[in-house]
Amino acid sequence: MLFKHTVIYLFGRLLTAAASLAVLLVLVRSMSKEQYGYYALLMSSGGMVTAVMFQWLSISMARFIANKDVDRERLLATVFGAFLLMLAVTLPFAMILAQVFRHDFPSHLLWFALGVSWALALFDLSQRLVNANLAPMRYVVMGTVKSTLALLLSLLVLQWSSNTEGVILALVVSLLVSSLFAGVFWSGMRLSNFDKTLLIRLFQYGAPLTITYVLIMVIDASDRYFLAAFRGAAAVGEYAPVYDFSQQSLGMLMGVIYLASNPLVLRALQVDGEEAARFRVIDTGKLLIAIALPVTVGFVIESHNISRLLLGSGVTSESAKVLAIVATAVFVGGIRAYYFDFSFQLKAKLSGQVWVFAWAALVNTLFNFLLIPHYGLVGAAISTLFAFTVSLLLSWYFGRQLFRLPLWNADLSKIVLATMVMAGYLCWFGGGEGFVLLVVNALIAIALYGLSLYALDVCGARQQCARLYNRILN
Numbered sequence: 001m002l003f004k005h006t007v008i009y010l011f012g013r014l015l016t017a018a019a020s021l022a023v024l025l026v027l028v029r030s031m032s033k034e035q036y037g038y039y040a041l042l043m044s045s046g047g048m049v050t051a052v053m054f055q056w057l058s059i060s061m062a063r064f065i066a067n068k069d070v071d072r073e074r075l076l077a078t079v080f081g082a083f084l085l086m087l088a089v090t091l092p093f094a095m096i097l098a099q100v101f102r103h104d105f106p107s108h109l110l111w112f113a114l115g116v117s118w119a120l121a122l123f124d125l126s127q128r129l130v131n132a133n134l135a136p137m138r139y140v141v142m143g144t145v146k147s148t149l150a151l152l153l154s155l156l157v158l159q160w161s162s163n164t165e166g167v168i169l170a171l172v173v174s175l176l177v178s179s180l181f182a183g184v185f186w187s188g189m190r191l192s193n194f195d196k197t198l199l200i201r202l203f204q205y206g207a208p209l210t211i212t213y214v215l216i217m218v219i220d221a222s223d224r225y226f227l228a229a230f231r232g233a234a235a236v237g238e239y240a241p242v243y244d245f246s247q248q249s250l251g252m253l254m255g256v257i258y259l260a261s262n263p264l265v266l267r268a269l270q271v272d273g274e275e276a277a278r279f280r281v282i283d284t285g286k287l288l289i290a291i292a293l294p295v296t297v298g299f300v301i302e303s304h305n306i307s308r309l310l311l312g313s314g315v316t317s318e319s320a321k322v323l324a325i326v327a328t329a330v331f332v333g334g335i336r337a338y339y340f341d342f343s344f345q346l347k348a349k350l351s352g353q354v355w356v357f358a359w360a361a362l363v364n365t366l367f368n369f370l371l372i373p374h375y376g377l378v379g380a381a382i383s384t385l386f387a388f389t390v391s392l393l394l395s396w397y398f399g400r401q402l403f404r405l406p407l408w409n410a411d412l413s414k415i416v417l418a419t420m421v422m423a424g425y426l427c428w429f430g431g432g433e434g435f436v437l438l439v440v441n442a443l444i445a446i447a448l449y450g451l452s453l454y455a456l457d458v459c460g461a462r463q464q465c466a467r468l469y470n471r472i473l474n
Helices: 002-030 033-053 055-064 072-100 108-133 136-160 164-186 196-230 233-271 274-301 303-314 318-340 342-346 351-399 410-429 436-456 458-472
Strands: none
Touching: 002 033, 002 136, 002 233, 002 303, 033 055, 033 072, 033 108, 033 164, 033 196, 033 233, 055 072, 055 108, 055 196, 072 108, 072 164, 072 196, 108 136, 108 164, 108 233, 136 164, 164 233, 196 342, 196 351, 233 274, 233 303, 233 318, 233 342, 233 351, 274 303, 274 318, 274 342, 274 410, 274 436, 303 318, 303 436, 318 342, 318 351, 342 351, 410 436, 436 458
């Protein structure tokens, strides 16, 4: 079932990622570096509000919806009621901030950031509900509609003007429209079933997430604010596309595996106990490494060509270095988030993650402050890599005391060997320029990697291929 769900989520995420990358390319090529820098800062600000006020709610819902002791109708009513309450809380805060900082920047930008946060929160809540109900096809439709609509509306807006506000509005509309596809799972929900006692349970489970997600946003977005302060918005406009590309491609692939495995791991824990859940998590870890490691290595080797295709004439000598470092950081962060963090989630001890991210945020902030003034974009990328590495090591150290997960096994050694075969080809024959050459090298590298996995029989690859072959024949 994990493989089946992964394939469905992967197909949908590939469609979503293709549209998202198209949006990224359109914006990068249509807006100046300074304009894109302001766009990235607005998106980061909206994401910060979402992380602080709303993420705890969607995570708690996903955790409790698999609990047989919780009535579904009461849960949904409580979750949606809490969502409306958070909307009401953020509005007066935005009004106060707009008044306080009215002389520092245009107040309408604050309202755009708030609109982004509300739309992101609703979309995230809706997608998590769909995912928790094991409806991967509907999840795929939601993501595809969101990205495709954002692309079309952005193209429409850019026909008249390249202003940041129009692009932000296009994204908000796409998020709201795509959220409607989760309506079937909200049907029958009545706010009269709102349960204060259940809300307290949700808050107790998710409250640490408020601090945790703030710290995550510090790690993910503080480099942009430091770059804006020390180097200006144009530096953000060069750094952010490379970072976003890594997240929307490599980060997307790793997220797909987690989305497919998370409901299965939680159900295994509820039905069959800890050992069954542990085996599910270990399988998830193997699949994460098998997919993400070769992609990361490919990004590092082909960083110059990829950055040139992404940024066009705006590429600089720093761009390729930033891509290689950030891709490595995203890989490290994904292993932590989608493998080692299961130890905290399955034991419902999310408060332990606060210390993990607190130290990582401290490292990130310190290195941003020290490195960005001297090394610019590369300094920001190094700071991110250091922070993600610290978070992985701390997550492993504290998590093993709750729910022990293995660091290594024989299949991982085989995956590394297969990746080395692929890397050898790219080092010898890669490194050229142009989209066609990049695609050809990528296809050959994928074929070599796949053959190596089959030859080494990684995770029973030969048996899986034999089953697939028999299904096709029959």
